[in-house]
Amino acid sequence: MTQKTKIMLALKLAFKNLMGAGLRTWLNVSVLSFAFVIIIFYNGMIDGWNRQSRRDTQEWETGKGQFWHPEYDRYDAYTIKDAHAPMSEEIQAEVKKKNLAPVLITQATAFPQGRMQEVIIKGVDPEQTVLKLPTVTLVPSGDIDYAIIGKRMAESCKLNVGDRLLIRWRDKNGTFDAREIQIASIFKCDVPTVDKGQIYLSLDVLQKMMGMSNEVTMLVAGNGFINKDLKNWDFKDSAFLLADLDKIIQAKKAGGSIMEGLLLIIALIAIFDTQVLSIFRRQKEIGTYIALGMTRPQVVGIFTVEGGAHSILATLLGAVYGIPLFLLLGKVGISMKAAQMTDMAIAETIYPFYSLRLIIITIFLVVISATIVSYLPARKISKMKPTDALKGKLQ
Amino acid sequence: MENSSIIKIEKLVKRFPVGKTEFTALNDISVSFGAGEFAGLVGPSGSGKTTLLNIMGSLDSPSEGDVDVLGRSVSSLSHKQSAKLRNHHIGFIFQTYNLLPVYTVYENVEFALLLQKLSGSERKKAVMDSLEWVGLTDKVKSRPSMLSGGECQRVAIARSMVKRPEIVLADEPTANLDSKNSHNILQTMKNLNRELKTTFIFATHDEKVMQYLNRIIFLEDGKIVKDNLINDSKN
Ligand SMILES: Nc1ncnc2c1ncn2[C@@H]1O[C@H](COP(=O)(O)OP(=O)(O)OP(=O)(O)O)[C@@H](O)[C@H]1O
Ligand SMILES: [Mg+2]
Numbered sequence: 001m002t003q004k005t006k007i008m009l010a011l012k013l014a015f016k017n018l019m020g021a022g023l024r025t026w027l028n029v030s031v032l033s034f035a036f037v038i039i040i041f042y043n044g045m046i047d048g049w050n051r052q053s054r055r056d057t058q059e060w061e062t063g064k065g066q067f068w069h070p071e072y073d074r075y076d077a078y079t080i081k082d083a084h085a086p087m088s089e090e091i092q093a094e095v096k097k098k099n100l101a102p103v104l105i106t107q108a109t110a111f112p113q114g115r116m117q118e119v120i121i122k123g124v125d126p127e128q129t130v131l132k133l134p135t136v137t138l139v140p141s142g143d144i145d146y147a148i149i150g151k152r153m154a155e156s157c158k159l160n161v162g163d164r165l166l167i168r169w170r171d172k173n174g175t176f177d178a179r180e181i182q183i184a185s186i187f188k189c190d191v192p193t194v195d196k197g198q199i200y201l202s203l204d205v206l207q208k209m210m211g212m213s214n215e216v217t218m219l220v221a222g223n224g225f226i227n228k229d230l231k232n233w234d235f236k237d238s239a240f241l242l243a244d245l246d247k248i249i250q251a252k253k254a255g256g257s258i259m260e261g262l263l264l265i266i267a268l269i270a271i272f273d274t275q276v277l278s279i280f281r282r283q284k285e286i287g288t289y290i291a292l293g294m295t296r297p298q299v300v301g302i303f304t305v306e307g308g309a310h311s312i313l314a315t316l317l318g319a320v321y322g323i324p325l326f327l328l329l330g331k332v333g334i335s336m337k338a339a340q341m342t343d344m345a346i347a348e349t350i351y352p353f354y355s356l357r358l359i360i361i362t363i364f365l366v367v368i369s370a371t372i373v374s375y376l377p378a379r380k381i382s383k384m385k386p387t388d389a390l391k392g393k394l395q
Numbered sequence: 396m397e398n399s400s401i402i403k404i405e406k407l408v409k410r411f412p413v414g415k416t417e418f419t420a421l422n423d424i425s426v427s428f429g430a431g432e433f434a435g436l437v438g439p440s441g442s443g444k445t446t447l448l449n450i451m452g453s454l455d456s457p458s459e460g461d462v463d464v465l466g467r468s469v470s471s472l473s474h475k476q477s478a479k480l481r482n483h484h485i486g487f488i489f490q491t492y493n494l495l496p497v498y499t500v501y502e503n504v505e506f507a508l509l510l511q512k513l514s515g516s517e518r519k520k521a522v523m524d525s526l527e528w529v530g531l532t533d534k535v536k537s538r539p540s541m542l543s544g545g546e547c548q549r550v551a552i553a554r555s556m557v558k559r560p561e562i563v564l565a566d567e568p569t570a571n572l573d574s575k576n577s578h579n580i581l582q583t584m585k586n587l588n589r590e591l592k593t594t595f596i597f598a599t600h601d602e603k604v605m606q607y608l609n610r611i612i613f614l615e616d617g618k619i620v621k622d623n624l625i626n627d628s629k630n
Contacts, residue, residue, distance in 0.1 A: 009509050016497035288493040291454060292507050292554075293482020295475055386454045390489070 006298070007305070014306035018313065021278070025310070028270045032314035032366065035263040037322040039362050042256045044326065044352035045334060050249045051353050053190070053345040054242060059132045060194045062241040063101065063220040067233035072105075072217055077120075080105050084215040091219060091230060099225040101130035102216040104206050108169035110199065112157035121169065121199050123206025123216075130222035133194075137184040138202040145205045146184035150195025154186045161186055167199070172211040179209070190347040248344055264366070267314075268373045275307045275377040286381055287390030296382045303381060307374020311367040326354055400427040401561055401594060402451055407460035409446055409617075420446045422617040424460070428596060430561065433588045435597040435604060438614035444598035445566055447614070451596065452485050452564045453477040465561060482510050486555025486593075488565035492547040494539040494554075500526070501535040504553045511558065525557040529583055545576030552580060556587055566598045574603065581607045 018025045058064070072083035087095065087102060094100040104123035109116055124131070126138040138146050149159065159165060161183050168178040181201065189195050207213055219233065229235065279286070289299045333349035409421035421443045428434060436444040449455040450462055453469045462469045465484055472480065481487075486507075494503050504522045513521070526532050529549035539547055548568060555563050565584070569577035585607050588595050597604055605611060613621040 005509075013495075013497075020497040284491070284493060285495065287454075288487075288489075288495070290478070291452065291481060291487040291493075293478050293480075293510050295478040298478075387449045390454070390493075 006301075010302050010305040011309065013302055014309040017306050018309055021274075024274060025313070028267070028274055028310050029313040029317055031270055032264075032267040032310055032370065033318035033322075035260065035267045036314055036318040036362060036366050037325070038263055039260045039365075040318075040322065040354060040359060041326070041329075041352065042260060043253065043358050043362075044354040045350055046249060046252050046256065047355060047358065048353035049252075049336075049346060049350045050245070052347050052350060053245055053249075056189065056347065057191050057242060057245060057345055058238065060189050060191050061131065061220075062238060063130050063222055064225060065221045065227075065235060065237045066241060067100075067219040067221070067230050067235055069217050070232070070234055077107055080107055080120075080217070083217050084210075084212055085232065086214045087216055087219075088231070094225065095125065095128075095219075097224065098127070098129045099222050101125060101128035101220040101222065102203060103218050103220060104203060104210070104212065104215060105217040106169060106206065106210060108167050108199075110157070111166040111168070112159060117157065117197070119167070119197050119199050121167070121201060121206060123201050123203040125203045130220050132187075132189070133200060134185050134187050135200065135202075138200065138205075140202060140205070145179065145181045145201060147181040148185050148187060148200045149183060150198065151186055151188045152192065152195045153198060154183070156196075159183050159186075165199075169209065171209065177209065191345045192343050193345075196343075245345060264369065268369055271307055271310050271370055272373040272377060274310075275303065275374050278306075279303060279377055279380060283384070283389045283392040286384060287386050287388075287392075290386040291390065296384070300375070300378045300381045303378035304371060304375040307378070308367065308371035310374075311363075311370035314366060314370075315363055326352065330354070399429045401430050401465055402428040402596075403461070403463040404451075405461045405463075407447075407450065407462055408458050409443070409450060409455070410458045420617050421450075424617075424619060426612060426619060426622065428562075428594055430594055431588065431592040432610055433585065433595045433608055434610040434612065435599055435608040436612050436614055437599060437605065438620075439600070442614040443617040444614055446617075448564045448566055448596065448598045451562075452487060453480055482507070483558060484560050484562060486558070486560040486563040488548070488551050488555050488563060488568045490567040490570045492539070492544075492551045492571075494547055494550055496539050498538070499535065500531060500537050500539075500542070500550050503539070503550055504557050507554050507558055521557050521559075522553075525553040528556060528587060529553045529580075543576070544572050545579060548572060548576070548580050549583065552583060552587075556591075556593070559591065560593065562594045562596065564596050564598075567601070568597065569599070569601045569604055577601065577603045 069083040069085050071079050073079040084104060091100060095102055102125055106121050108119050108121045110119045124133060124135050124138070126135045128135055134148060137148055140146065147165070154160070163183050164180045165183065166178060166180050168176060170176055203216070207215060219230070286299055289302065290296065329352050333351045335348065336346050336350050337348055339346045404427065405425050407421055407424040408419065410417040410419050424447065436447055438444055446455065450457055450469065451464060453464065453472060456470050464480065467476070467480060469477065495506065498506065501522060504525060505518060508518050508521060523532065526535060529552050531546065531549055531553065534542065534546065539550065542550065568580065572580065581604060584595055587593055597608065599605070609625050611623045611625065612619055
């Protein structure tokens with residue numbers, strides 16, 4: 001008998017026995033399929049979130065990477081003061097081709113409704129197309145300077161389109177200056193670092209305010225930018241720029257895996273229990289297999305496959321209710337309104353993303369773990385005396 | 396007789412550990428069986444019938460002495476070799492039938508063959524042949540739970556015969572059957588014994604079985620006390 005037919009035989013027998021066991025089988029299979037579906041659901045949700053947030057962060061903030069002034073550190077506001085340098089002709093050419101979006105950054109104080117708030121002002125080229133920011137609305141008209149802000153900023157400062165806002169800043173020489181700007185538009189973006197405490201002005205306007213003609217803090221690379229080094233600018237790739245997001249995603253996955261692990265363990269305990277019971281109750285059957293000429297390892301194999309086959313049924317059952325559920329959620333998404341209050345980059349609605357890799361890994365995990373817990377009690381068979389097994393008198 | 400004996404037992408002793416001591420279930424057994432015998436081990440409960448049968452079937456091993464089955468010394472066989480011996484050469488029939496409840500009649504009989512290298516068509520023919528011997532060709536798709544006790548035991552006989560073994564060991568095969576069914580299956584086995592020259596060895600205290608035997612070995616307290624050949628056995 002070949003290895004393949006042996007496995008087929010064991011599988012056939014396993015399914016017949018599982019079906020014969022009726023309710024008990026279906027209870028085990030239901031619990032296991034539930035663990036299975038939850039694992040895929042949760043990880044699919046996190047993966048969907050990850051993809052959306054990455055895409056949003058890249059589209060709104062980091063582009064295909066950023067060139068930083070060597071002094072600049074996004075976590076240290078004190079570095080901003082010295083982090084600026086003029087754009088070379090090479091850079092200006094790339095800016096013109098819309099391959100780079102120049103950004104000048106400064107700290108300032110805003111006075112919405114008489115209150116005082118520290119803000120970051122970013123000067124952005126109104127003609128840039130690298131980032132999704134609606135910078136076209138910054139194109140000057142008349143003598144008022146336009147600004148754009150995000151929805152969260154607008155809400156926290158109670159600002160509407162057309163409202164005016166007083167800002168105060170220190171220029172290049174450390175001299176205070178103040179002026180009124182007008183909100184030209186309010187954008188909706190799910191990336192908090194693009195929105196909270198941020199005011200966007202036209203690059204020209206900010207450069208003049210600061211007395212930093214032609215100077216910028218960073219350059220955001222767009223799709224058309226062919227990777228090359230820019231002298232005196234430090235390139236930061238997406239892996240670096242998205243490290244924070246990666247950390248949050250990792251933490252969420254780790255947190256989820258505790259719950260998933262518990263669910264899986266409950267399901268596995270149920271299978272283990274069933275196995276112990278069935279090996280105890282079916283001693284006569286075990287003795288019969290041996291009398292019919294099976295070796296004890298072969299009988300261990302039959303029982304292991306039988307327990308492991310719970311996972312195959314669980315996969316099928318999970319598919320029956322999981323696939324429609326996943327398709328539906330993939331379409332309508334999952335509301336994340338509550339989580340948006342936090343500082344995480346998260347969209348109002350997450351569309352879960354179920355990768356083939358996730359599904360295969362999950363099936364693998366479930367099948368392997370179910371097989372292991374089935375094997376452990378089945379090992380006992382190899383120590384049974386066939387004569388005792390036939391009598392069914394083992395304890 | 397010596398030459399054609401397929402089971403040869405010499406000075407067999409079987410002891411079981413019981414607590415800190417040992418219990419001697421078989422004591423100094425020497426006996427041989429020739430091809431085509433229809434023999435029975437008879438004796439009171441606890442006399443060692445099942446124990447002797449199990450040792451001949453290589454399900455258990457002797458404590459002392461030699462047990463030779465089809466030219467193989469059972470105490471020297473590895474697990475794998477003794478499994479192979481059972482799979483190819485020895486059929487078992489049990490008091491409680493021991494059919495696989497989830498399998499159909501056909502599959503129960505087929506199971507014994509699945510461990511052997513046979514083509515699908517060879518296997519099918521063998522299964523149908525042996526179901527015909529026991530008169531169950533109309534029940535191939537039934538499950539054991541749908542069968543009467545007598546029918547179950549006939550399936551068990553078919554299962555033990557499907558591989559055409561040299562030896563069939565039957566432990567109290569009629570104990571759960573009524574008189575009519577007992578005679579029925581005994582007649583079936585007797586016919587198979589005649590046609591296929593299969594050696595049948597029973598363990599029994601059923602009078603009905605004894606009527607069919609052509610040799611009765613009486614056991615008492617693990618010893619052979621009588622070994623009778625019977626020439627005018629019932630047809
Ligand atoms: N595994 C064992 N451990 C200890 N003692 C055993 C074991 N198996 C059998 N015995 C003892 O050996 C003796 C013979 O048992 P065996 O089952 O061979 O008797 P038997 O003749 O088949 O009896 P019965 O007619 O009741 O089936 C009995 O006294 C039994 O208690
Ligand atoms: Mg007995």
